Amino acid sequence: MTTVALKPATMAQALGRALRDAMAEDPAVHVMGEDVGTLGGVFRVTDGLAKEFGEDRCTDTPLAEAGILGTAVGMAMYGLRPVVEMQFDAFAYPAFEQLISHVARMRNRTRGAMPLPITIRVPYGGGIGGVEHHSDSSEAYYMATPGLHVVTPATVADAYGLLRASIASDDPVVFLEPKRLYWSKDSWNPDEPSVVEPIGRAVVRRPGRSATLITYGPSVPVCLEAAEAARAEGWDLEVVDLRSLVPFDDETVAASVRRTGRAVVVHESGGFGGPGGEIAARVTERCFHHLEAPVLRVAGFDIPYPPPMLERHHLPGVDRILDAVGRLQWEAES
């Protein structure tokens, strides 16, 4: 038996590798965005692509997000497969009209004649000490737009696998990259990378029997940490990493909650009108008779994203998660 050489890699490196492999495999794949060429992107995800594939394949565009996505629409209409980088979550907002009015609708508008295989990479979320407009969790806006897929990795391997699957998808995918996990390392064999397909399957990151933490992206490691800490309190928590917000994996989520009988949804995005409300409703609709307590949410506060020196109070942390777990009506058990 041969031993596979597992090397530590960062999520940013895995994302870059996914772009490179996709570009090498399919000449229709074009990377475009602000600073993605010579600089290699502000997070260095596109490092080396312009050099390897030329500036026509990895293009530094003018600084205009609607223009970047709008021209990507035209390129996709002509048969290319653009991968667009939005430099930061909050800098993607100028592209919303193109995203909502065209990218999300083109397949439907043309009765399937003209799908748009565009991947829109968006670094998102907080926890990196970013100043204003650099830490938004914008997933709820995207989730509310029919026609888009919305995915977000939490591990190095998923970063590669989900990005490959997103680029291969014939539908537009908003690919949310948890920027505080860009430098997270994991043992990963870059020579045997695997594509995560189909898009839309959640995964149980940690099996447990007491309650389910339903989470995604940057909150997955926090929930895993909380689950470890919960052992001291006598709770054995299951952690479900959604990986895909659209499509949503009702099956995996509901199966977990039916097993555990209790659930907490955890995300950085604000709670009011956020993904957690939708998830809690879906779980309740499917698992009502299995639930021992209402589904709770641990979310960011409903405030504009805080300045970096205060963000730790805003972000869901281990204690806030365990406090919520503690409110899951355990009295009946004793």
Next chain:
Amino acid sequence: MTVMEQRGAYRPTPPPAWQPRTDPAPLLPDALPYRVLGTEAAAQADPDLLRRLYAELVRGRRYNTQATALTKQGRLAVYPSSTGQEACEVAAALVLEEQDWLFPSYRDTLAAVARGLDPVEALTLLRGDWHTGYDPREHRIAPLSTPLATQLPHAVGLAHAARLKGDDVVALALVGDGGTSEGDFHEALNFAAVWQAPVVFLVQNNGFAISVPLAKQTAAPSLAHKAVGYGMPGRLVDGNDAVAVHQVLGEAIAHARAGGGPTLVEAVTYRIDAHTNADDATRYRGDAEVETWRAHDPIVLLERELNDRGLLDDEGVREVREDAETMAADLRERMNQDPVLDPMDLFAHVYAQPTPQLLEQEAQLRAELDAEADGPHHHGPEGVGR
């Protein structure tokens, strides 16, 4: 003495690394809109082109009146007429080669029809049985764009992609005067110039954005002048002179095809009808102004030239009108048939593979339709709460 006052003699040392860029002078549009009809240049115009433009203008006018009539009969949800603007619509269609792409706005169904699209397919959006009634790739006509100017970056991206592939394709993007105020107009022109994409932008300046006149839309010397800021040529043309529009667009397209990059063309024209059948133009403009433009009608201008040169006789006029009537009668007849609708289509094209959530909703609608077919029914389990 201010800097402005001493400008003539003012010759500062430039900052480090500063270089003069493009010379703006050759990019500037003419002071007056370019005209062919009624000038000496008209004599050079190809008689076949004149006759073809005339036939299409008459046909286009009839298409506009027929579509407007269909709104009154409830057969179209809405129709934004291009009456008065037919010269732009027709020239835009005729100037393109087979492999070129047209990017129309919602007011440009006529350009699509003049390009050969079935009028019923062009009007699908406005009838309301679907959003786009044709396969854009088959006709190389992008979907009619309702959000203003958002189709312009698409045209740039498509032209850019074609050039990267080494294909001989030019994109012609249509927009109105109001659309030039949108951010997407700016971004599209900037990208086009930076990439030297083979794309031509045709602004039909018809005087109004619904009710708002051009004076409230821009303080630019002309819309064509905006080109200079992007480093592309701007051309100003009389938009009711079909021959002039055809010539100016033809030159811009040839320039783009030869690798010369984009051009912005402003065609000065007038929206004779209200914004749509739902609009009341008397609230914001007077009849006298409309009458001035009726005297400058694109069909009248071309007819005069054809008559002067003896290129059109009564028989020719009759033939052209008959052809237009045949088109209108066919359109009327087909639009008077109810479209066949399948509610399940609502779910069929949202994604390549419907999400589990959409499959559930599709099943729900199907059950509702089945129940509807069975007649009135109770909601909820039998005997509960009743």
